[in-house]
Amino acid sequence: MVSAYRPENLKEALLRRKEFRVIPFAGGTDLMVKGRRWSGLAPHFELPVLFIGHLGELKNVELEQNCLRIGSCCTLSYLLENENMPQAIKIALWMFASPAIRNIGTIGGNICNASPAGDTLPVLYAVNASVVLKNTNGIREVPIEQFIKGVGKTVLQDDELLKEIIIPIKSFDTIYYRKVGTRKANALSKISFLGLAKIKNGLIEDIRISFGAVAPTVVRSMEIEDRLKGKTKKYIKQIIPEICSQYSTLIKPIDDQRSNAYYRKIVSLRLLKHFLTKDIL
Amino acid sequence: MKKEINFVLNKKGVNITTDPLRRLLDILREDLGLKGVKEGCGEGECGSCAVIINNRIVNSCIVAVGTVEGAEIITIEGYRKTKQYKLLEDSFAEAGAVQCGFCTPGIIIAAETLLRINPEPNENAIRDAISGNLCRCTGYNMIVEGIKIASQKGKGLW
Numbered sequence: 265m266v267s268a269y270r271p272e273n274l275k276e277a278l279l280r281r282k283e284f285r286v287i288p289f290a291g292g293t294d295l296m297v298k299g300r301r302w303s304g305l306a307p308h309f310e311l312p313v314l315f316i317g318h319l320g321e322l323k324n325v326e327l328e329q330n331c332l333r334i335g336s337c338c339t340l341s342y343l344l345e346n347e348n349m350p351q352a353i354k355i356a357l358w359m360f361a362s363p364a365i366r367n368i369g370t371i372g373g374n375i376c377n378a379s380p381a382g383d384t385l386p387v388l389y390a391v392n393a394s395v396v397l398k399n400t401n402g403i404r405e406v407p408i409e410q411f412i413k414g415v416g417k418t419v420l421q422d423d424e425l426l427k428e429i430i431i432p433i434k435s436f437d438t439i440y441y442r443k444v445g446t447r448k449a450n451a452l453s454k455i456s457f458l459g460l461a462k463i464k465n466g467l468i469e470d471i472r473i474s475f476g477a478v479a480p481t482v483v484r485s486m487e488i489e490d491r492l493k494g495k496t497k498k499y500i501k502q503i504i505p506e507i508c509s510q511y512s513t514l515i516k517p518i519d520d521q522r523s524n525a526y527y528r529k530i531v532s533l534r535l536l537k538h539f540l541t542k543d544i545l
Numbered sequence: 546m547k548k549e550i551n552f553v554l555n556k557k558g559v560n561i562t563t564d565p566l567r568r569l570l571d572i573l574r575e576d577l578g579l580k581g582v583k584e585g586c587g588e589g590e591c592g593s594c595a596v597i598i599n600n601r602i603v604n605s606c607i608v609a610v611g612t613v614e615g616a617e618i619i620t621i622e623g624y625r626k627t628k629q630y631k632l633l634e635d636s637f638a639e640a641g642a643v644q645c646g647f648c649t650p651g652i653i654i655a656a657e658t659l660l661r662i663n664p665e666p667n668e669n670a671i672r673d674a675i676s677g678n679l680c681r682c683t684g685y686n687m688i689v690e691g692i693k694i695a696s697q698k699g700k701g702l703w
């Protein structure tokens with residue numbers, strides 16, 4: 265059996281996707297660990313893999329008038345060094361893994377892996393990112409929160425590849441990001457929290473709040489955010505207990521080898537409180 | 546199924562025919578005899594298998610060899626022949642940055658890939674650059690010191 269295909273270009277990759285069942289393989293930092301066997305042996309996968317990490321068509325960042333288009337196979341290092349990357353994304357990338365992992369791990373791989381601890385996800389939810397999926401017939405654009413269905417589950421079809429990520433351009437005055445892990449580098453998140461805010465004339469013009477690793481998918485509530493918009497900082501401070509209890513019902517962490525549900529819940533709500541009391545300008 | 550794969554290793558062209566999913570680490574150690582590349586964790590976390598691929602540090606235990614087609618790879622064996630290596634070696638000796646030595650090839654690779662882009666790194670930059678490398682012996686301070694010494698003595702070298 266063929267263990268791996270190496271297409272010349274995106275068109276050929278999509279043809280392979282259409283003809284055979286294959287596993288897309290970008291940086292391989294998730295796949296090589298998942299398929300790992302004894303040292304000395306090649307990793308094992310149920311299906312042949314399709315190398316896509318080298319495809320130039322998937323490795324560009326393009327700045328358009330209202331949005332940024334990020335190719336799915338851009339490495340995390342490349343994005344960290346890219347001058348057009350929004351600060352909120354850079355902050356998440358800065359704390360991601362280690363230089364050696366960031367040098368080959370891709371943003372598309374992090375999204376498609378759909379791990380609750382995927383560190384690009386809270387920020388991608390917060391900035392209203394969408395993903396472009398492509399097959400031989402054409403493309404479709406799906407908002408990130410509709411793309412990810414659960415732990416390791418996405419709406420990607422067998423004949424599709426994630427082509428690019430679209431991020432609407434928008435600036436924020438406050439960016440508060442915390443990743444809680446066991447070790448500073450190379451540790452998956454126990455919890456992550458991101459708060460973004462834009463204040464105008466003393467009122468909250470825009471606010472975005474997302475939590476990672478505390479539920480099967482990222483937690484973000486547009487309803488709660490909408491209720492905070494147009495309010496003063498002072499008012500928000502008064503209703504913090506109420507806001508916390510609303511988020512508390514959405515945060516459904518689990519116990520696992522990295523942490524436990526109790527710790528995750530307490531700490532994530534404290535990070536929220538900190539953002540609302542101290543960090544909003 | 547085997548495939549033909551070409552890349553440049555320590556400045557020499559290599560052509561091998563093998564399963565493209567095999568780990569670059571195994572190709573380097575077992576097929577090509579480069580034992581300076583160490584296996585610690587085998588899952589990307591410790592940096593002992595680090596090599597330079599296209600000017601960047603990468604952990605060879607999580608690289609499928611089929612993905613390095615056309616790439617330029619430097620291992621500690623190739624890097625040893627440079628002036629920069631010699632300076633790092635002396636600086637590490639001066640700082641006491643090597644004890645059992647198992648992590649050292651990976652750490653030297655991390656130091657080189659840092660100094661290449663940032664010849665005068667501050668302490669934070671050094672700690673970030675070696676953040677993916679685990680050392681069971683030194684407690685890291687001596688390693689940070691070793692890299693600082695190399696950066697000071699190596700003005701103009703990087």
Ligand SMILES: Cc1cc2nc3c(=O)[nH]c(=O)nc-3n(C[C@H](O)[C@H](O)[C@H](O)COP(=O)(O)OP(=O)(O)OC[C@H]3O[C@@H](n4cnc5c(N)ncnc54)[C@H](O)[C@@H]3O)c2cc1C
Nearest residue numbers: 290291292293294295361369370373374376382383426589
């Ligand atoms: C030591 C170590 C530390 C890590 N630390 C972190 C961390 O701090 N934070 C974090 O979030 N993750 C971390 N990870 C996980 C991993 O590095 C990231 O998820 C990375 O972004 C995956 O990208 P990749 O290109 O390597 O994915 P791959 O392994 O190539 O692929 C991952 C999944 O996505 C699919 N896929 C990839 N690209 C596409 C595409 N274009 N279209 C369709 N499907 C696709 C693959 O089929 C596979 O299912 C770590 C991993 C290791 C080994």
Ligand code: FES
Nearest residue numbers: 585586587592606
């Ligand atoms: S052996 Fe490769 S990172 Fe540990």
Ligand code: FES
Nearest residue numbers: 644645680681682
């Ligand atoms: S010197 Fe022993 S592991 Fe670093």
